[in-house]
Amino acid sequence: MNPNALxxxxxxxxxxxxxxxxxxxxxxGQRLGASGDVLRMDxxxxxxxxxxxxxxxxxxxxxxxxxxxxxxxxxxxxxxFFLMEVDANALLLVVFDHRSNLGLVGHKARxxxxxxxxxxxxxxxxxxxxxxxxxxxxxx
Numbered sequence: 001m002n003p004n005a006l007x008x009x010x011x012x013x014x015x016x017x018x019x020x021x022x023x024x025x026x027x028x029g030q031r032l033g034a035s036g037d038v039l040r041m042d043x044x045x046x047x048x049x050x051x052x053x054x055x056x057x058x059x060x061x062x063x064x065x066x067x068x069x070x071x072x073x074x075x076x077x078x079x080x081f082f083l084m085e086v087d088a089n090a091l092l093l094v095v096f097d098h099r100s101n102l103g104l105v106g107h108k109a110r111x112x113x114x115x116x117x118x119x120x121x122x123x124x125x126x127x128x129x130x131x132x133x134x135x136x137x138x139x140x
Contacts, residue, residue, distance in 0.1 A: 006119055009112055010035035017108040018100035020079075023093040024086070024116060025050055032090060032120075050083055050093045073102055082106055087117040 006024060014022040014035040021041065024033040029047030058068040071084040082094045082105045092113060094105050 006033040006116065007035070009115055009119070013094070013108055013112050017094060017096065017105045019094045019096040019105060021093075021095040023047070023050070023095075025091045025093060027051060027089050027091070036095075046093070050091060054083060054085075054091055071106065073106070080105075082109055084109055084113065086113050087120055090116070090120050092116065 010022050010024060010033050013019065019036060021036040021038055022034065023031060023038070023043070023046065025047050026032050029044070029051040031043050031047055034043070053072060053074075054069070057072050061067070061069050071082070073080065073082045075081075078097055080096050080102065082096070082102060084092050084106075086092050092109055094109055096105050
């Protein structure tokens with residue numbers, strides 16, 4: 001997989017949804033891609049928290065007899081977030097504020113998720129096929 005192939009998709013989502021930050025995360029919380037204002041964030045902590053929130057919500061859903069959750073949203077002060085599964089191994093986190101809204105963010109994220117999943121699929125040389133050097137190149 002060419003790590004830069006995802007960037008245009010993430011940039012388009014960030015701009016079209018009016019989001020501050022878009023992160024594509026591997027299930028462990030490692031960043032696969034990002035767009036927007038990422039310099040203000042500790043991306044390791046954000047990635048770990050996002051995957052933890054996702055795991056907790058899935059466990060709670062199972063308590064209610066559900067298969068799990070594919071989407072979550074929340075608000076933290078002035079910031080809101082939308083978190084969704086892209087595929088079995090990746091999560092998409094979109095951070096936004098009052099200049100956007102959950103409906104728009106969710107709609108745009110759902111529309112781009114299949115394209116992201118296609119790039120991440122092993123048959124396309126996706127995240128499952130990344131070498132250690134590829135992971136290093138993701139962060140420049």
